[in-house]
Amino acid sequence: MTDNKQTILIVDDTPANIDVLAGTFQQDYRIKVANSGKLAIKIAQMTPAPDIILLDIMMPEMDGYEVCSILKSQPNTAHIPIIFVTAKITAEDEIKGFRLGAVDYITKPITPLVAIQRVKTHLALANQNRELYLQVKNQTQEINKTKLEVIQRLGRAAEYKDNETGLHVQRMAQYCHLLAIAAGMNEADADLLRDAAPMHDIGKIGIPDGILLKDDKLTAEEWEVMKTHVNIGGDILFGPDNSSVLQLAHTVAMTHHEKFNGNGYPEGIAGEDIPLVGRISAIADVFDALTSPRPYKKAWDTEDAFALLIEEKGEHFDPRLVDIFLQHKQEILEIKERLSDL
Template sequence: MADNKQTILIVDDTPANIDVLAGTFQNKYRIKVANSGKLAIKIAQMSPAPDIILLDIMMPEMDGYEVCQILKSQPNTEHIPIIFVTAKITAEDEIKGFQLGAVDYITKPITPLVAIQRVKTHLALANQNRELYVKVKHQTEEINKTKLEVIQRLGRAAEYKDNETGLHVQRMAQYCHLLAIAAGMNEADADLLRDAAPMHDIGKIGIPDGILLKDDKLTAEEWDVMKTHVNIGADILFGPDNSSVLQLAHTVALTHHEKFNGKGYPAGISGEEIPLVGRISAIADVFDALTSPRPYKKAWDTEDAFALLIEEKGEHFDPILVDIFLQNKQQILEIKERLSDL
């Protein structure tokens, strides 16, 4: 039969005090003990963690206040309710303990019924808080998932208007993520770029169909209009209270047509003046555009597309990022195959 008892960690440097507390709770709870602050921290960090900690204050080397402060500062133990068990109990002591994160005090010598009831109360509160945390976390995840889906679908809307498929934005986003990680970006920031990249051409929504869908080469005047999709996209994505993904999407939309040599648009910035996410997006976007079929062109062979990236090192593209992209050819081709339009 499974043991469903909750666990109490008793921390005291005096064996007699441990015996008293263990004897009070052993019939209803699983008991763990520690005779020092260091051992208490070690036990609390083990899995499964104790459900509650009864912590003496006056201990050598590391007192209870320090133990409490350390446990409350670590993500894997901050949720564990701590009750100080001590004979030293002044108003200042109580305030200090509560400020450090303790939930209650039990005074020595303990009154068993009082101690049992306080532990029972705080375990019940901890369970309620844990259930509320799980519920709120689930709701937050659902909200974030919905927001991300809306962002991705807006990005696809621009591609459909341009006679492209939603798979273009997915491939481009995956290329960006791969290149970002390979270039040394941390995983969280690379994930954010992957989520933001599909919005890079959202501004195409504002370009007249006669220009956007034209089969022939654009005139100089038409090209000037086409280039405004960058600013249109940046305007759509700009906002004072933007989420982090929309802030990054704004940067990507505004800078993915800049060139390393300064001859891009809209600002004509060059080199590392171009944000890293813009330099990454430029490579990912151009590579996928070249290797994807369009009504007005056939798809390039991947080796020809790689060759163009090499040719444009230091001109259109960041040369270091091009080298890193080429070093990851196999993974690039796997993404292309997995997200193929056909």
């Protein structure tokens, strides 16, 4: 039979006080105890976390205020309601506790019926808040999912205009993610880059079809027009209130054609002055462009594309990132196969 009792963590350095509180609540609640602030924090961080904490203030080494402050500063414990249990309380003490995030005070010696009712009230409020939080969280996740889908489809729209199937942006995004993780970027930032990368060439929407779809080499004048897709993309993606993914997409769009030797465009910045996401995107974009058919060329063999990356180390590409990319050939080829245009 499933035990649906909620858990109370009782924190007090005096065994007699723990016995009184445990005796008051043990019939209707599951009880955990801690005789120090450090142990209380450790127990609160366990899974499942306690549903509510009854916390003594006057304890050696770490008092209740410090315990409360630490628990409220950590995402995995901030939601747990804390009730201070103390023999001595002033208005200043109450204000201090509430500012730290406590929800109530119970004075010693406790009156069992009063203590039971206050715990019951705050657990009910916590449950309501948790349900509201989950509703808002689900709605936010749905909104963010929709935004991301719009961003990805806009990226694909630019590739369709460029006679692509749209899989280029997906492959390029996956290459970016793999290289970012391998280069030491944390997973959250690498995920953000993967989501932003499909917008790297959105500015191609503004390039005339006669230039964008030309099946021959561009003239010098046409090439200058083609290069403007970077600034067009930057204008499309720029905004003072952009989400983090659009801010990163703007950076990628504006820097993925810069070269490590400073001979890229539009700004001609060099080396590590180029944002890391731009240096990563440059490798991912060129590798996929080389190994994919275009109106003006056939797809390169992958080994020839890898050889060009090596040849351009320190020129077009960041040498360290090229070495890392080459260390993950097998994963690169698996992505290419999985997201093949054929």
